[in-house]
Amino acid sequence: MCFYCHIFLSYPIMGFLVDAADQVVLNLQDEVQQTWKPGDNIVVASTDYSMHQAEEFTLLPCPRCTSRQVRIQGKPRYNHVGEILDGVDMRAEVALLSRNILVYGEMENSCYGDNLCQFFNHDTYGGHIKIFRNFSSVHLSHVELKNMGQQREMGSYPLHFHMCGDVDQRGGYREPTYVDGLSIHHSFSRCLTIHATNGLLVKNTIGYDTLGHCFFLEDGIEQRNTFYHNLGLLTQPGTLLPTDRNETLCTSIRDKVYKGYTPSPSTECKAVSTFWIANPNNNLISNVAAGSQDAGIWFVFHSSSTGDSHGLVPETKAELTPLGIFYNNRVHSNFKVFLVFLVLLTLFFNTDLQICLFLLLCFIKKRENPSL
Numbered sequence: 001m002c003f004y005c006h007i008f009l010s011y012p013i014m015g016f017l018v019d020a021a022d023q024v025v026l027n028l029q030d031e032v033q034q035t036w037k038p039g040d041n042i043v044v045a046s047t048d049y050s051m052h053q054a055e056e057f058t059l060l061p062c063p064r065c066t067s068r069q070v071r072i073q074g075k076p077r078y079n080h081v082g083e084i085l086d087g088v089d090m091r092a093e094v095a096l097l098s099r100n101i102l103v104y105g106e107m108e109n110s111c112y113g114d115n116l117c118q119f120f121n122h123d124t125y126g127g128h129i130k131i132f133r134n135f136s137s138v139h140l141s142h143v144e145l146k147n148m149g150q151q152r153e154m155g156s157y158p159l160h161f162h163m164c165g166d167v168d169q170r171g172g173y174r175e176p177t178y179v180d181g182l183s184i185h186h187s188f189s190r191c192l193t194i195h196a197t198n199g200l201l202v203k204n205t206i207g208y209d210t211l212g213h214c215f216f217l218e219d220g221i222e223q224r225n226t227f228y229h230n231l232g233l234l235t236q237p238g239t240l241l242p243t244d245r246n247e248t249l250c251t252s253i254r255d256k257v258y259k260g261y262t263p264s265p266s267t268e269c270k271a272v273s274t275f276w277i278a279n280p281n282n283n284l285i286s287n288v289a290a291g292s293q294d295a296g297i298w299f300v301f302h303s304s305s306t307g308d309s310h311g312l313v314p315e316t317k318a319e320l321t322p323l324g325i326f327y328n329n330r331v332h333s334n335f336k337v338f339l340v341f342l343v344l345l346t347l348f349f350n351t352d353l354q355i356c357l358f359l360l361l362c363f364i365k366k367r368e369n370p371s372l
Contacts, residue, residue, distance in 0.1 A: 051291025212238025
């Protein structure tokens, strides 16, 4: 099953064939005719600087379409590039959101009660799936999760592996634990959280239109996890952590800040990311971060673990741990930066690391904004 494909057309600007209403045909890189059906919903990623140019469509019957074509309802509001330009692959990602199995939260028409209604005018109290340690086996495949996660409750995410320890052969599992082909969208607190869990495989999974860090490693002790061929887009600010928040949320929320301290928006907030990686010993291969309020991929390496994991296991010294596999990842349409390596040093100061961090950030920002 193809979970996302690239639009490929000979047109110089548009990634669409537009004849009239409901006559828009997408030419895709991969064959999808056997798995993408009329009535299914898809999302086309932005190819602009703004992540908000991602668009959803419903598929229509198309008897004349080839196995690499689909017909969509309505017309696109934005241009979506469908070419390789000057050697750079600018083709938009196209993701199938629909699955045969749907798990969803039953939502109210508007925000209610103490669900942070001062910040959200819609209901943000959805469902959640939480997996604890000592399970026999967990293999989630091709499930759609919609209206999941809860902004009000810490730890209530669409899918949450909570302090499961080793979930691969090292933990005694003959077949390692995996998540494959999930569609997580229109959700209210992250996409998938890995908390004090090692050896999990996450592949072919979509995280679309969510609040807070999307694919999230929590405490800094999570290792040997592999993210392969996943797509995250339209990652918007949330409330749970200072790094999830935009400037308004950063200065307004004080009850969840240590000792009532008010964070600085420019240095302690405004870091919401599609991939938030808190330990270098994890693998990111062929993933796409196609639109976040702040960063596409953010590596943050702590010198000691945080949260519930602090003091429970020997310190991993993340800032001294070699980086896992980082290969063929694609990042675009993020508001601030594409990729960040941030080393949090509390025991010593390494001048070389600080200089490398500074140069990396300048390079990334310059590529995104040539005027810098």
